[in-house]
Amino acid sequence: MSRLSLFPDLDAPPGPRIDEAALRAEVRDFVARATRDGLIRPGRQTWTTFSREFSRACAAQGYIGMTWPRRFGGHERDPFERYVVCEELLAAGAPQGAHWIADRQSGPQILRNGTAALQAEVLPRIAAGDCTIGIGMSEPDSGSDLSSIRSRAEPVAGGYRVTGRKIWTTNAQHADYVIALVRTAPRGEDRYAGLSQLVVPMRSEGITVRPLRDLRGEEELNEITFDAAFVPQANLLGAEGDGWRLVNEELAFERSGPDRILSSFGLLAMLVHAVGPMPDRLAAAEIGRLAARLDATRALSLAINRRLAAGLPTGALAPMMKDLGTEFEQEVPEVARRLLDLRPSETGSEIEGALATAILGAPSFSLRGGTREILRGIIARELGLR
Ligand SMILES: Cc1cc2nc3c(=O)[nH]c(=O)nc-3n(C[C@H](O)[C@H](O)[C@H](O)COP(=O)(O)OP(=O)(O)OC[C@H]3O[C@@H](n4cnc5c(N)ncnc54)[C@H](O)[C@@H]3O)c2cc1C
Structure with a gap:
């Protein structure tokens, strides 16, 4: 069966024209400053780490509520711009726990389904980096x-x-x-x-x-x-x-973003650096395989995000993307362990810290947001297989 007949929804509306390179450069500059100021500690944190100070710095930069209306403190930017900013911050291992859930799903949920009073009370506080939602x-x-x-x-x-x-x-x-x-x-x-x-x-x-x-x-x-x-x-x-309809709408946002691919990206970047420009055949093959999977999963995630932004259904795609993305995230520390003679240690070097953080966090990647078995059950149902 062809891919198209299996997944008729895969083709997303075309992406917008934005100056992606300039935006990435801007975020990397912000990340460099935040790292210098001690707000980002590579290898020692995850994106769920709580830091009010970092969230306020993100807000001051316009990186929270990026796509929301200005009247709620948002910035009316394109969803793809938000995606780029999220990717850069996740890749840097930035501590986004004080605003991540509110920015990713709760804010959009309140924007779509909240009363006017609730929107006025909560959304500007989220966009200012001052409001955490569970x-x-x-x-x-x-x-x-x-x-x-x-x-x-x-x-x-x-x-x-x-x-x-x-x-x-x-x-x-x-x-x-x-x-x-x-x-x-x-x-x-x-x-x-x-x-x-x-x-x-x-x-x-x-x-x-x-x-x-x-x-x-x-x-x-x-x-x-x-x-x-x-x-x-x-x-x-x-x-x-x-409630049931709303929860499922929310879960599509929770299961399709770059946070389901990039939880161990910092370790992968350190691994690539550690093996150097002339890796042996095993390292080249292992890292090449990871890179290919990262690229394909990211393409799927982008397609889903464009569909979500256009208000189109995503069917089996979001659970599929989370399953593939978390499998990738879990494999990175395994590959790092195979290729490098390292002792994972939260108090050791940056890469030893990143390895320890990834190993200890990895089991939870395929639990949070819905377990692997549950996602595969949903995929089977969406494909009419059960
Ligand atoms: C790091 C982390 C953060 C989390 N954050 C939040 C949060 O902020 N808010 C929140 O509400 N929840 C949160 N969760 C909870 C998470 O959503 C649940 O752990 C998850 O949905 C599984 O539920 P459970 O733990 O009750 O396991 P169970 O549902 O008891 O499942 C146990 C095992 O049985 C399997 N299983 C269950 N039913 C079936 C079935 N029908 N077919 C096949 N296999 C099945 C599961 O796949 C799993 O392996 C978080 C979890 C983690 C690990």
Whole structure:
């Protein structure tokens, strides 16, 4: 079967004309300054590392909310320009945890489905680098099977009271808001009905956050308990009961960007530098294979992003891209281990630090944002194979 008959949606609308080289040069200059100022520490951080200072520096440069309307603090630039900036910052291993989720998916979600009051309250703060948002989807007994969540919102005067637990919420301890998927009606025949998304202000009473330590010893992940926490009516996204559709829309943004390809890019760049301009045959073959996969996956990611920007459906493409991208990210530390005689060490040289960070982070690449098995199930369904 030809590629086109399998994936009729692959061809994206043509890309815009922008001066890509000039933009990349501008971002690289920004990265060099941020590295000199100690805001970026190569090999020692990941893109989920929280740094308010770095996010404010990004905002001052116009790198947050790049495509959003100016009236919300955005910059009305083209989605491809945003893609280029994201690539450069990810490749540099910049710590974007204070704004990444808000810029990638929560802001766009509020822009598309938020009330006017919520948009005015939240979007300018995100664009200024002053607002962190968490993803409140997973629960202790509901990860892959997201529709089985039990957190619930009861209607009260002026809004809702939310009760329940969320888990694995990245950077929740710093979050100003968490977009929580909750039940607004009991589970019935249709398991996807009766779900809604609420933008929960994390400073409300009745919310406790407990950090969870990961393999790297970092405490980026958290458990949140909501005990009748109040959420204003204006913080409902879309209509009550729209939650399942909205969550899936959001996940297409979460599963198709350069952050699903470039988590170990810093290590790959260091590896290429370490083997030098005359690598032996094994190194040339291994690195060549990685480079080819990087290029092909990036082309798919770009095509999806153009489709998302044009409001077109992406079907199986986003889960496919995340599966391919995270496999690549996981293979980079394996190849580095095979080619170089290095001892991974978070306190060693830059490359030893990058290797340690990539090895310890790699198992999570194919869990966060949906596991490999779940993505492959969605791909099979989209292709009509199950
Ligand atoms: C670093 C990191 C950051 C995260 N950040 C967030 C966040 O900010 N917000 C948030 O809401 N969540 C977050 N998550 C949670 C993540 O989305 C879940 O871990 C993921 O969806 C899997 O859910 P689970 O952990 O409950 O595993 P389970 O759903 O219990 O799955 C366990 C295993 O069983 C497999 N499995 C389950 N069902 C099936 C099936 N039907 N067919 C085949 N295999 C199956 C899975 O693939 C997996 O291997 C994060 C996770 C990680 C690792």
